[in-house]
Structures are given as C-alpha cells and as structure tokens.
Amino acid sequence: MAPHSASSPPSRPRVALFATCLVDLMRPSVGFAALKLLEDAGCIVDVPNQTCCGQPAFNSGDRASAQALALQMITAFEGFDYVVAPSGSCAGQIRRHYPELFEGDPNLIRRAEAVAAKTWELTSFLVDVMKVEAVSASVAGTATYHDSCSGLRELGVKAQPRKLLASVEGLTLTEMNENEVCCGFGGTFAVKYGEISDSIVGKKAGNVTQSGAAMLLAGDLGCLMNIAGKLSREGKAVEVRHVAEVLAGMTDEPPIGVPPQGAR
Amino acid sequence: MSARDDILGTIRRSLGVTGQEAPRRSIVENRLAQAPRGVIPQRGQLDPQARAALFRTMAEAALATVEEVESLDKVPAAVAEYLRRGNLPARARVGEALAGLPWGETTLEVGTGPSDGRDLIAVNRAFAGAAETGSIALVSGPDSPTTLNFLPDYAIAVLRESEIAGDYESVWDRIRERYGKGTMPRTLNWITGPSRSADIEQTMLLGAHGPRSLHILVVKD
Amino acid sequence: MTSHITSPQFKENASRALVDAPLQQAMGNVRVNFIERRRAAAEKLPEFEGLRDSARDIKNHALEHLDLYLETWEQNVTKAGGHVHWARTAEEAREAVLAICRRVGAKTVTKGKSMISEEISLNTALEAAGIKPVETDLGEYIIQLRGELPSHIIAPAVHLNATQVESDFRRVHTHLDPKRDLSQPVQLLTEARGVLRDRFLAADVGITGANFLIAETGTSVIVTNEGNGDLTQILPKIHVVIASIEKIVPTLEDASQILRVLARSATGQEMSVYTTLSTGPRRPGDPDGPEEYHVVVLDNGRSSMLGTAFQDMLRCIRCGACMNHCPVYHAVGGHAYGWVYPGPMGAVLSPSLIGVDKAGHLPNASTFCGRCESVCPVRIPLPKMMRSWREREFERHLSPATVRGGLAFWSFFARRPGLYRLATRLGMGALAWFGRDKGKFASLPFASGWTKYRDFPAPQGGTFQQRYRDTRKQGARR
Numbered sequence: 001m002a003p004h005s006a007s008s009p010p011s012r013p014r015v016a017l018f019a020t021c022l023v024d025l026m027r028p029s030v031g032f033a034a035l036k037l038l039e040d041a042g043c044i045v046d047v048p049n050q051t052c053c054g055q056p057a058f059n060s061g062d063r064a065s066a067q068a069l070a071l072q073m074i075t076a077f078e079g080f081d082y083v084v085a086p087s088g089s090c091a092g093q094i095r096r097h098y099p100e101l102f103e104g105d106p107n108l109i110r111r112a113e114a115v116a117a118k119t120w121e122l123t124s125f126l127v128d129v130m131k132v133e134a135v136s137a138s139v140a141g142t143a144t145y146h147d148s149c150s151g152l153r154e155l156g157v158k159a160q161p162r163k164l165l166a167s168v169e170g171l172t173l174t175e176m177n178e179n180e181v182c183c184g185f186g187g188t189f190a191v192k193y194g195e196i197s198d199s200i201v202g203k204k205a206g207n208v209t210q211s212g213a214a215m216l217l218a219g220d221l222g223c224l225m226n227i228a229g230k231l232s233r234e235g236k237a238v239e240v241r242h243v244a245e246v247l248a249g250m251t252d253e254p255p256i257g258v259p260p261q262g263a264r
Numbered sequence: 265m266s267a268r269d270d271i272l273g274t275i276r277r278s279l280g281v282t283g284q285e286a287p288r289r290s291i292v293e294n295r296l297a298q299a300p301r302g303v304i305p306q307r308g309q310l311d312p313q314a315r316a317a318l319f320r321t322m323a324e325a326a327l328a329t330v331e332e333v334e335s336l337d338k339v340p341a342a343v344a345e346y347l348r349r350g351n352l353p354a355r356a357r358v359g360e361a362l363a364g365l366p367w368g369e370t371t372l373e374v375g376t377g378p379s380d381g382r383d384l385i386a387v388n389r390a391f392a393g394a395a396e397t398g399s400i401a402l403v404s405g406p407d408s409p410t411t412l413n414f415l416p417d418y419a420i421a422v423l424r425e426s427e428i429a430g431d432y433e434s435v436w437d438r439i440r441e442r443y444g445k446g447t448m449p450r451t452l453n454w455i456t457g458p459s460r461s462a463d464i465e466q467t468m469l470l471g472a473h474g475p476r477s478l479h480i481l482v483v484k485d
Numbered sequence: 486m487t488s489h490i491t492s493p494q495f496k497e498n499a500s501r502a503l504v505d506a507p508l509q510q511a512m513g514n515v516r517v518n519f520i521e522r523r524r525a526a527a528e529k530l531p532e533f534e535g536l537r538d539s540a541r542d543i544k545n546h547a548l549e550h551l552d553l554y555l556e557t558w559e560q561n562v563t564k565a566g567g568h569v570h571w572a573r574t575a576e577e578a579r580e581a582v583l584a585i586c587r588r589v590g591a592k593t594v595t596k597g598k599s600m601i602s603e604e605i606s607l608n609t610a611l612e613a614a615g616i617k618p619v620e621t622d623l624g625e626y627i628i629q630l631r632g633e634l635p636s637h638i639i640a641p642a643v644h645l646n647a648t649q650v651e652s653d654f655r656r657v658h659t660h661l662d663p664k665r666d667l668s669q670p671v672q673l674l675t676e677a678r679g680v681l682r683d684r685f686l687a688a689d690v691g692i693t694g695a696n697f698l699i700a701e702t703g704t705s706v707i708v709t710n711e712g713n714g715d716l717t718q719i720l721p722k723i724h725v726v727i728a729s730i731e732k733i734v735p736t737l738e739d740a741s742q743i744l745r746v747l748a749r750s751a752t753g754q755e756m757s758v759y760t761t762l763s764t765g766p767r768r769p770g771d772p773d774g775p776e777e778y779h780v781v782v783l784d785n786g787r788s789s790m791l792g793t794a795f796q797d798m799l800r801c802i803r804c805g806a807c808m809n810h811c812p813v814y815h816a817v818g819g820h821a822y823g824w825v826y827p828g829p830m831g832a833v834l835s836p837s838l839i840g841v842d843k844a845g846h847l848p849n850a851s852t853f854c855g856r857c858e859s860v861c862p863v864r865i866p867l868p869k870m871m872r873s874w875r876e877r878e879f880e881r882h883l884s885p886a887t888v889r890g891g892l893a894f895w896s897f898f899a900r901r902p903g904l905y906r907l908a909t910r911l912g913m914g915a916l917a918w919f920g921r922d923k924g925k926f927a928s929l930p931f932a933s934g935w936t937k938y939r940d941f942p943a944p945q946g947g948t949f950q951q952r953y954r955d956t957r958k959q960g961a962r963r
Contacts, residue, residue, distance in 0.1 A: 021899070023949055025949075026944045028948060030949075032949070035953075047953050049906075051898070051902050051905045052895070052899040056892065057896055059875070060888060061872065061877070061884060062876075063876050065896040065900070068896075068900050072899075149854035149855055149856070153855040153859050178516075181854075182852050184812060186851070186852025186853060187853075189850075190935055191934035192885070193499070194933075194935055194937055195937075195938070196503070196816050196817060196850065197935075200813070201939065226939065229935070229939030229940040230939045232939075233927075233938065233939050254924065256942045257940060257942035259922055259923055259943070267577055268571040272556070274784070278788055278790075279552070283552050288553065296557065296701050300738065302536075302738060303535045303539045303742065306531065322755065325755070326755065326756070378773040380686075397755040398755075399760075404771055405771065406772065409772040409773045410715070410773055410774060411773045413715070414712050414715045414719065439737075446701055447565075447702065448565070448703075448764040449764070450764060451719065451761065451763055451764075452761070453760075453762075454760035454761070456760075458758070459758060460710050461711045462710070462752070463622070463623040463624035463640060463642050464623070464642070464645075464650055466514050466519075469670060469674045471678065472674060472711035472712065473712045474712025474715065474716070474758070474759065475712070
C-alpha cells in the first residue's frame with residue numbers, strides 16, 4: 001500500500017486538478033486552495049471538464065454507471081502528467097478501483113491503469129512527488145487532524161498532511177484519540193443508515209472536542225461535512241476546514257457550515 | 265448420490281476440475297511430503313542457552329512459572345518444595361513417565377494413572393517446549409495421561425532443557441521421528457500458561473476450567 | 486430448524502442496540518481492549534506481516550485443492566480409527582450428531598465453543614431429542630442461560646456486563662446459597678467452574694468445533710483459553726467434532742503458520758493457552774481419552790462459493806479482528822446483524838449461507854472504511870466482497886427504490902457534463918441562497934437520514950468549475 005514510486009517528475013509537470021464533485025458543488029474554495037498549492041509547487045495546472053469519479057455508483061453496486069463515469073474521467077484526464085484530487089476517497093477510487101472496473105477488457109484496463117498510476121491525493125502529491133518541504137501560510141491556532149479512511153488505508157496518506165501542517169506559521173497540531181477511526185460518513189451510508197452513522201460521528205465529534213483543538217482539519221470534504229454537521233448540531237464551536245485551505249493560507253472564507261459574514 | 269460424493273462433486277464443479285488431473289495431484293502429494301515451513305520467527309533461532317532463557321521469559325509472560333532443576337532425580341524434591349512454598353497439600357498425581365523418580369526421598373504422597381477430577385496437583389512429563397511463545401507440548405500415551413493437564417488446579421510439567429526448541433516446526437520434526445510421518449499421538453496439547461477467561465467484561469481471570477497455575481520444571485542436562 | 490434470523494430487521498435491531506446502555510458500555514471496551522492488544526502483539530513480532538501473507542497463501546492453496554485434501558484428510562482420520570460423516574446441509578449435520586448420541590443413549594452432552602454448532606442450531610435439535618446440551622465455554626454458557634445467540638465469534642457474551650451475568654447465575658443456580666457474594670467477576674468464574682466441572686464428568690458425549698483439520702495426519706485442532714474444549718473431549722466416551730469443509734490445511738507446518746496470526750489477531754495473545762491436536766480415539770494402553778472419535782464435516786453452501794467472487798471468504802479463520810475494528814459493529818454490537826456471524830465477516834458470509842434476500846442489509850451497512858481488511862490475518866478483501874453483494878442486489882433490484890432512484894438521477898447528470906454544469910450551477914445556487922443565513926440546513930427533505938441527526942452544511946455558492954472559468958476569463962481579459 002505504499003505510495004508507488006514517484007520517479008523524478010518533470011520540472012514543471014502538467015497537472016489535471018480533479019476538484020471532486022463535492023468540492024465543485026459545496027466548497028469551491030477548496031478547489032482554489034488546491035490550485036494555489038499546486039501552482040506554488042511549480043505545476044502547470046488545468047481543470048478539465050469534470051463531473052464525478054463514479055464512486056457513489058460503484059459503492060452502491062451500480063457497476064454500469066460506475067464504468068461509464070470512469071471512462072468519462074479517463075478520457076478527460078489521461079493526457080496529463082498527473083491527476084491530483086483534494087480527496088483521498090476520490091483519488092483512491094481512481095487509483096485502486098478503476099482498474100478493477102475494467103477487468104476483462106485489455107484495452108480499457110490498460111488506460112485505467114495508466115490513469116490510476118498517475119493519480120494522487122493532494123497532500124501526498126505535494127510531499128511525495130513534488131518534494132514540497134514547507135508551505136508559506138500563516139494560520140494562528142490549534143488544529144486536530146482526522147485521517148480519512150480511503151486516504152489512510154488505500155493510499156497511505158498519514159505523514160504528508162502533518163508534515164505540511166507543521167510548516168504553517170502559528171499553527172499547532174494536537175492529535176485526537178482514535179484519529180484513524182472512520183467518522184461514519186461512508187457516502188450513501190450516512191443517509192441510508194443515518195442512525196448508525198450518527199452514533200459513529202458522535203464518537204468522532206467527542207474525540208474532536210476532547211482534543212481541545214479549535215480547528216478540525218481533514219483531506220476529504222465528505223468526512224468534514226459529516227463531522228461539521230454533527231459538531232454544529234451539538235452546538236460545538238469548532239472551526240472545520242479542508243486541510244488545503246489552511247495549507248494555502250486561504251482561511252478568509254467562513255468554515256464549513258458557517259454563514260458568510262453579514263449574511264444574517 | 266452420497267453426501268460425500270455430492271460435496272466433492274460440487275467442489276470440483278466449482279473449481280472446474282475433475283480431481284484426476286495429474287499435475288494437481290502431484291502438487292498436493294509434494295506439499296504433503298515436503299511440508300514446507302513458511303515464515304519462522306527469528307526470535308527463537310538462538311543457541312540452546314539463550315533459547316532456554318527466551319522460553320522462560322515467554323512462559324512467564326503467559327503467567328506460567330519456570331524453575332530450573334539440576335537433574336531429573338531432583339524433580340521430586342523440587343515439587344515437594346514448590347508445594348510447601350504454596351502451602352499446598354503434599355499429595356500429587358504423577359504421570360507414569362515420572363513414576364521411577366525418587367519420590368520416596370520426599371514426604372509426598374504420590375499416585376499414578378489418569379485423574380478422576382479429585383486431584384488438586386498433578387505432575388506430567390512434557391514432550392517439548394517452544395521458546396518463541398514459552399509453550400510446552402505434551403503428548404498422550406500410556407505414561408502421560410491427558411487428564412493430568414486439565415483437571416487438577418495446579419499443573420506441574422517436567423521438561424529437559426534440550427527439549428526446548430526455537431519454534432513449533434522443530435517439534436513437528438521430533439514428533440515425526442517418534443511416531444512416523446503422518447501419524448500423531450491421540451492428543452497433543454500445546455499449553456501456554458494457565459487456564460484463563462476474559463468472557464466477563466473482558467477482564468482476564470485465571471483458572472477458568474483448567475489449572476489455575478502452571479509450573480514448569482526445566483531439567484538441566 | 487434454523488436459528489431465528491432477524492437480519493431483515495437489521496435497522497430495527499440497530500435502533501434498539503443504539504439505546505441499550507450496557508451494550509454501548511461493552512462496545513466501548515471492545516473499541517479499546519481488542520484493538521490495543523492486537524496492535525501490541527503484531528508490533529512484537531517482526532514477521533507478523535509476512536506470516537499474514539503466508540497464512541493467506543496456505544488457505545488459498547488449500548481451497549484450490551480442497552477436494553484432494555479432504556480425501557487425504559478422510560483417509561487419515563479413518564486410518565487413526567476415527568469416523569467421518571459428510572453433511573451437505575445443516576439438517577444432515579444435526580442428524581449425524583443426533584444419530585451418534587442416540588446410538589449410545591446419551592443424556593447430556595458437553596460442548597466446546599463452535600460457530601458451526603450455532604450455524605446449524607444444534608442445541609435446539611439436541612433438546613428436541615431429549616438430550617441436554619451444556620455449553621462449557623464461559624461466554625457460551627452465559628448466553629445459553631439467556632437463550633441468546635453469540636454477539637461475537639470469539640467473545641460470545643461480550644455484550645453483557647457482570648451484573649447481568651450475576652442475575653442469570655442467581656436465576657439458574659438455585660441449588661446454591663442465595664445469599665452468596667457474586668459481586669466480583671472472579672466469583673462468577675469460580676461458580677461457573679464448579680457447576681460445569683460436574684457436567685464435564687457426567688457427560689456422555691463431548692462435542693467440539695475445529696479451528697483446523699490437518700490433511701497430512703487426519704487431525705482436528707481446537708484453540709481455547711479456558712481448557713473447556715479439552716475437558717469436553719477427553720472425559721466422555723465419545724468425541725464428536727463438527728467442522729466445515731474449509732477448515733482444511735495441508736500439514737502441521739501450515740497449521741502452525743496460521744496459529745501464529747490467529748491468537749495475535751484475536752486477543753493479542755502470542756499463543757492461546759490451549760492448542761489441542763486430536764487424532765482418532767484413545768489408543769491401546771492410553772489411560773484416558775475418548776473411545777470413539779467422529780468428525781461431522783459440513784458443507785452448507787460453501788462448496789458453491791468456490792470459483793465465485795466469494796471464494797476468498799472461505800479463508801476466514803474466525804479470529805474476530807474484523808468486528809473488533811469495525812465502527813458499525815462498535816455502534817450496534819453483534820446481535821443487530823440478526824444471525825450467528827456478525828461484523829464484516831458476517832456481512833460477507835451470511836448472504837452466502839442464508840441468502841442475500843434475508844441478509845441484504847448486512848453488506849450495505851458498512852462505511853467501507855477498510856479497517857477490517859487492514860487487520861484481517863488472511864487478508865480477505867472484505868469491503869470488495871461486500872461491494873460484490875451490493876452489485877448482486879442492484880442487479881436483482883433488491884436495493885431500496887429511493888437509493889436506486891437517487892443514484893439514477895445523479896448518474897444521469899454526471900454522465901452528461903454539459904447538463905451537469907448547468908443543473909449544478911442552478912441547483913447549488915438555489916441551495917446556497919436558501920442556506921446563506923445560517924450556513925447550514927437543519928432539515929432537508931431528500932436527506933432526512935442525514936439531517937435528522939446532523940446539520941447539513943450549506944454550499945458556498947457557485948460551482949468550482951464555473952468560478953474557475955470565470956476567473957480565467959477575467960484574467961485573460963486583463
């Protein structure tokens with residue numbers, strides 16, 4: 001499961017940013033933060049026309065739709081040096097599961113494998129491929145980091161975000177208990193089995209508040225919306241943000257689930 | 265069709281085989297004949313002295329107690345002293361394999377044969393030890409009743425230091441030497457510490473159904 | 486006669502479990518104890534990951550050659566003086582056990598812990614035949630007193646606390662002093678030991694399960710910590726082993742490889758206290774041991790799993806690590822799954838054994854967090870196989886209509902990027918507008934499963950793609 005070897009990248013690689021549908025629809029600021037981080041690291045970034053990686057269909061057993069969406073993604077993204085997503089879950093879908101989707105079709109499996117091999121989660125791309133040692137950002141406060149499941153277990157994302165966060169001026173990272181335990185999101189699971197999902201995210205919210213951190217960060221918007229929604233329902237004033245926003249120093253947008261200033 | 269033939273038939277259909285394929289049969293025959301060892305933990309691969317030391321450490325970690333005895337002849341005295349230290353009655357059931365030891369030189373009242381459940385203390389001869397986990401192996405037979413390993417509250421096992429292997433596989437080699445390849449004693453017990461249960465609130469408690477304590481006498485030889 | 490299956494009511498079971506205070510407290514212990522102990526044991530053995538590979542490969546090899554190893558195993562059991570009884574179904578397995586018990590006029594049988602016994606509802610069958618089954622594993626004994634199924638495959642009573650056990654003991658052990666002190670767990674253990682000791686000595690038949698069947702020697706292997714499985718098999722005249730076909734391993738060495746990952750994955754022990762290898766009945770000259778040795782070997786649908794997407798599930802060695810690490814199991818406990826096999830392994834195995842129409846919820850009730858697979862000692866790709874069940878449910882139109890509808894709606898737009906851009910710009914614009922005051926929604930009609938428990942954060946407004954293209958256009962104009 002170790003991130004596969006990053007043979008020395010072109011000095012200015014052409015990177016396709018896959019914002020992911022959640023970021024595209026819910027929180028465009030994460031996309032801009034990712035864009036800034038990639039450009040600061042020396043990448044030439046493009047945002048090809050995109051919709052969804054197909055994971056909801058794939059995980060719901062709708063293989064035909066998952067295949068169609070995967071093929072659409074592959075076609076749009078295969079011409080670039082790298083594909084980078086601010087999400088371990090979506091990057092994991094492409095990297096680990098696209099080849100599975102085309103088992104038995106030698107031509108498509110070759111294309112799927114080629115795209116899979118150059119697809120990265122944002123923080124691991126910055127650290128493991130672009131060899132970024134530090135970011136130039138300044139965000140004051142204490143933060144705790146939730147390891148999203150797919151990033152952690154499918155892609156080995158663990159040290160990379162922490163390494164970059166350590167270079168953010170003014171930021172202190174405080175680890176919470178059970179930081180590798182699922183938040184209970186699980187895509188459609190959160191709606192289909194809302195009550196169980198709530199019990200799981202309740203424990204996560206408890207661990208977040210117990211850590212004493214003023215800010216919760218993670219690399220996946222799905223988890224963040226779930227935990228933010230729970231913290232907000234419980235009236236806990238923890239600021240929830242995607243890790244990219246902090247790394248890019250772009251914290252002027254209100255945190256997840258908080259209205260823009262002056263809206264009231 | 266018999267249940268047997270039906271089950272084997274379904275397995276073969278599912279696997280897409282007939283069961284008659286010569287290459288497949290020879291793969292199985294070879295594996296059974298060669299019994300490859302796989303991954304062996306380095307931790308037990310030591311010289312005899314270090315192996316005995318590891319055995320002791322691991323057995324104690326599993327909450328057994330280990331005591332060195334100079335020679336087999338000294339076993340009765342060591343047992344008597346162990347029972348005295350624990351304020352236990354001077355009465356034990358011993359496996360036939362140990363019946364010839366000088367029990368008469370102690371004040372112990374000693375019986376042989378299997379246990380009927382009324383023995384508090386039993387002493388049995390172990391076949392081998394495995395240093396990697398501090399486990400002992402006991403084999404059933406005319407001179408080592410299996411009931412002695414489970415019914416008494418206090419189990420005492422006697423083992424020669426040279427019988428402590430680094431790993432389980434070295435013990436299988438000795439089993440095959442003694443019984444022949446493919447043959448086993450009726451019962452072979454690997455025992456690692458005294459009986460326990462954590463079935464109530466995951467709290468570990470000793471002496472569930474088997475012995476509350478396991479004392480291992482390692483005979484230097 | 487199959488044990489009562491409540492898997493179709495998984496959601497209702499889960500709702501009850503979520504408000505069951507003793508259960509929630511017990512699951513809190515599981516979350517901490519099992520996980521920490523396994524981690525410590527794995528860290529202490531540098532070869533642990535290599536042994537997991539080895540264990541996986543051995544089971545794969547055994548499954549690929551299962552017919553031949555079963556034949557070899559049977560020959561060797563017979564050579565050692567034992568008897569093999571083949572059972573296609575739960576019914577045939579129960580009949581085989583009952584026939585042995587009836588032949589010797591058995592009145593009581595003691596039982597070591599066996600999941601196959603649970604799978605075939607053996608106790609119900611024995612009782613119906615007038616034979617008293619006595620579970621001797623402490624956890625199994627407790628749940629037998631309560632008339633429950635195990636809630637965990639290695640810790641059957643993990644859902645209970647000591648107070649509950651105390652009241653069961655007082656209810657059942659009426660021959661003991663009602664004023665006795667049972668306030669400490671050790672007193673409960675001592676009482677069970679005393680009560681069961683008499684049962685061990687009185688039993689006519691002893692029934693155990695098997696962790697392995699070794700082809701090379703015709704041996705069955707059980708692993709326990711209490712020693713109950715041993716007293717079950719050495720004291721009565723007859724030892725009956727019930728095991729399923731996939732328990733076969735080729736050699737003593739192969740069993741040893743798997744033993745090295747079994748206890749470490751299950752309880753975090755280096756080795757369980759008692760690992761017992763049994764081969765045939767008592768030998769001439771043996772002072773103890775059973776006079777007859779029988780193995781009832783059960784298929785019950787497993788042979789049909791070979792060669793399918795679910796073959797890998799047959800590698801399972803029943804250590805329980807998957808459920809010990811599962812957030813859903815931690816939330817609802819084992820009984821919610823509604824049959825004998827809970828947690829991730831049950832979510833894959835149960836649909837094969839009782840039908841996906843009954844067990845359909847189980848492979849869906851997973852967040853796919855992947856922690857089960859990351860700790861499985863034989864590296865079973867559990868999430869992948871749950872997904873395979875979801876695919877079958879989708880194909881057979883067994884998944885809920887709302888899910889299918891929502892998914893079809895989403896896929897329709899996602900497969901048409903132009904339409905997607907238009908629809909999402911409008912949709913998100915509207916949602917952002919409605920949510921702009923509070924920054925969140927306390928209820929949403931299409932996601933009530935979410936908003937009943939959590940707020941739904943409002944979108945920022947606009948889509949990233951639209952805003953990106955707008956900024957690029959402005960940049961170009963400048």
